[in-house]
């Protein structure tokens with residue numbers, strides 16, 4: 001488990017990360033979203049022990065991470081800025097990581113390099129940005145660490161590669177409980193992979209939610225009533241987040257028990273009613289509106 005408690009980081013007068021508290025459980029996929037400058041990279045760099053927090057504590061499996069080799073053996077960090085040894089080839093990089101990570105899987109590395117059509121003997125500095133990202137992902141997977149920190153890793157890949165990487169991640173998560181922490185600008189990117197999403201804004205966590213809980217507690221219902229009804233009366237005692245009416249079709253976003261919401265609608269004997277799944281984006285829009293923010297200005 002990774003535990004960050006009241007973590008802050010300042011660069012002169014800039015509050016890059018401001019009192020962030022987050023718990024990342026094993027086997028979960030933790031997404032970190034936020035606009036440019038929200039503090040995502042700084043937070044991940046502190047998780048990786050590259051930056052020392054000015055306040056608060058970060059513990060990985062109970063160990064402080066800063067300047068602690070034992071804690072650092074537990075994760076692989078894919079940085080947003082790709083850095084490789086000058087003139088190194090992937091083959092040389094593999095040899096380096098075999099020394100650093102005792103469980104580095106050399107055969108898997110060779111197989112994945114072939115699958116991704118990357119030349120193991122070519123100099124990395126001749127690779128494109130996306131190819132370097134792919135190489136980092138391959139190293140990260142083959143390092144076989146418990147945690148993997150990805151700073152905008154998916155954003156730099158083309159759509160086909162993104163799907164390929166996501167499916168490799170999904171396999172690692174289900175087979176060996178790998179725990180990824182993924183920073184991204186894009187909620188849609190995180191939708192199909194994350195269990196938990198934290199929204200960073202101006203250095204602070206605005207919202208941190210379990211997706212399963214969120215999906216269970218918010219519902220979108222479309223319905224057409226036989227006659228005009230008083231929606232507030234129909235849903236008395238249920239929190240209505242949004243009511244939209246186009247022609248006769250109502251789209252209602254409500255928080256509460258799904259069965260109770262459905263029961264209330266059925267009592268009106270509607271012509272049509274359907275409970276629809278909410279996208280992660282819709283959930284975040286609803287949740288952040290409640291706390292007084294317009295998420296479209298924050299991340300979309």
Ligand SMILES: Nc1ncnc2c1ncn2[C@@H]1O[C@H](COP(=O)(O)OP(=O)(O)OP(=O)(O)O)[C@@H](O)[C@H]1O
Nearest residue numbers: 011014015016034035036037038039040041042043
């Ligand atoms: N080394 C640094 N020196 C000074 N200021 C920095 C440094 N690194 C980050 N900052 C500042 O800290 C704030 C948070 O930056 P950070 O890179 O963590 O944001 P981010 O959410 O990752 O942004 P982006 O999505 O643009 O990558 C910004 O205001 C940035 O200018």
